[in-house]
Amino acid sequence: MNGSERKNKWQRTKSPEAMILQPRDQEIITKVYEFGFLSRDQIQKLFNLSCTSRANIRLRKLFDHGYLARRFLPAILGSSMAIYFLGPEGAGLVSEKIGVDPSEIQRRQKSLEQRKDLFFDHDLLVNEVRIAFYQALANPNGLRLDRWLTPIDCLEEYSCCNAQSGKEIKTVFRPDGYFRYFHNDRLFGCFVEVDRSTMNNSRFQSKVKMYLGYAMSGLYQRKYGLKFFRVLVVTKNKERLFNLKASVERFTDKIFWFTTWQNLQPGKVFGPIWQRPGKDGTFTLLEP
Template sequence: MSRPRLKKFERAVVADPLKLQPRDIALLRDVGEFRFLNTEQIFALHPGGKRNLSRRLTALFQHGYLDRPQSQTSARLLSSHMVYALGRRGAELLSKDAEERERIYRRVREVERTLPLMAHSLMISQFRVCLTLAAKTHGVKITRWSQGYDLKEMLRHVHGENPSLVPDAFFTLEDKDDVINFFLEADRGTMTAERFVDKLKTYWAWRSDER
């Protein structure tokens, strides 16, 4: 008798515990750090047999370590690439205490709150995946990456008040003796040219203040 076909967004009842491997932990850390990753992005970060990795992703989902946000079905995403977020058991595994676990959950909730932001978040993830692979190839270190609530808190600490503008990300690259900071703006064609220029002016003012 053939096994019943599992629905993409429903977990089956699993009796046997999943024996986690070191590669599973690395995968969960990446999904937690990136907030959302689709299968294509995961394959790029974790090269190897795609079929085996796909099965492992399914197992991690079925056991609650990963989630498959159902909102991706109406967010105009490519249906061939399943989107994953960190699940409750995954957050519990990676967090050292309740405070860190809540911080991990907050990362996901802040993006999942509205549907259009999931596609935007995946755009940021795509940039970060490409940056990670390029940096590894050329021996450049990504020493800092901050986005979302974490970045807002960092800017509040620097400026002493709620920031009027929060970039999509802030990151630092180290290349030999050079240390370079970057702001990231990911636009899916929804921002006017005037608004984009205003943001650039704000970033330039911040840079000038730091000198």
């Protein structure tokens, strides 16, 4: 192998050195599939990999051997960031390890490959929310993750009747994610919404109506097996939080819970960092 091959970040090395796939490698490959994609920093957080250079070397090997694929996001300043996807050699491993049908793996990967670069900044933030909860659940204290679904898994199209016109309208329901967790023996279900402050109040209120309509449709209980859900909104700062909270209060004082990125830390995510429309103070995600 020559130096130019080793340094080409865009292409796999033609004849990579042999590697022995370690248990942690298999876990990384599986997590990349479960999340859809991950940045190197996010992989380091999930697996407590403190040494960046060693992480880069291992990820490069997994890329060269086809277990991972990668894509570089354009950057205005500095170096472009690599995000890692499941590679062609990783599909069989994932199918065997977690029992997913190969056709389902192919469907998900095709959807991700077609995703435009401009959406990945938002999607990476959704990953950060998920990682914060995963890290919190590593020290459970009566907590246990039941499942986490990506936006692709949550996507749902259905028809409903417009109350004013009486006409049937088609609705697309696509949250940023969904997860369920047990606290002792009680099961909670939560949708996730990541707000980057790029959405005006009118568009956000459309999302509020989307969730309220979904709650009234009965589809949630049919698909997820629970009667009630929460919508966890993570936003930029307190000012934005208060603005969104006031927007929601025009429609409901239920289901929506708000916090900021500053508060979204592994040791705090289930604690009293959440605000609710129409209510003063803060709340924990352990409350019924």
